[in-house]
């Protein structure tokens with residue numbers, strides 16, 4: 001199976017805009033979301049998880065859209081899943097999402113912001129963990145040293161922290177980079 005991000009038309013279709021977010025946030029707006037999407041792409045390829053990566057990619061699009069502010073907020077995942085995922089459903093279906101997979105995407109969005117970890121035997125655990133680790137890599141925007149490796153779910157994610165710092169610095173110095181460009185840069189540094 002190919003990777004969804006290999007298709008430039010799909011990247012363009014799924015590129016988030018500031019107006020998709022409840023709050024125009026620097027920390028949790030489109031630039032953060034696109035870097036998380038890009039890290040989902042790299043992680044999924046390194047872990048050879050094309051289909052789970054595809055679902056984590058959809059979850060990444062929507063994961064922070066329901067944030068009402070930049071403060072600590074463990075319920076914003078649920079809000080994003082309940083309010084914003086339905087708004088993206090037709091686009092995701094257009095690029096191949098089915099009803100059962102929709103629920104997996106919902107679960108990944110819902111779990112990403114919770115205080116507690118999902119049960120290890122959760123049927124969607126790998127998709128949830130892909131989103132959580134990709135989101136964790138872009139913590140470099142808040143804590144330059146990046147996420148503590150013990151908080152990451154896949155051992156390989158820790159090896160990407162330096163790349164995440166580079167991607168953050170480079171993309172923040174660009175004016176309105178496209179999703180395709182950010183994904184390209186993330187792969188360049190892998």
Ligand SMILES: [Fe+2]
Nearest residue numbers: 063064112113
């Ligand atoms: Fe979040």
Ligand SMILES: [Fe+2]
Nearest residue numbers: 036063064135
């Ligand atoms: Fe996030």
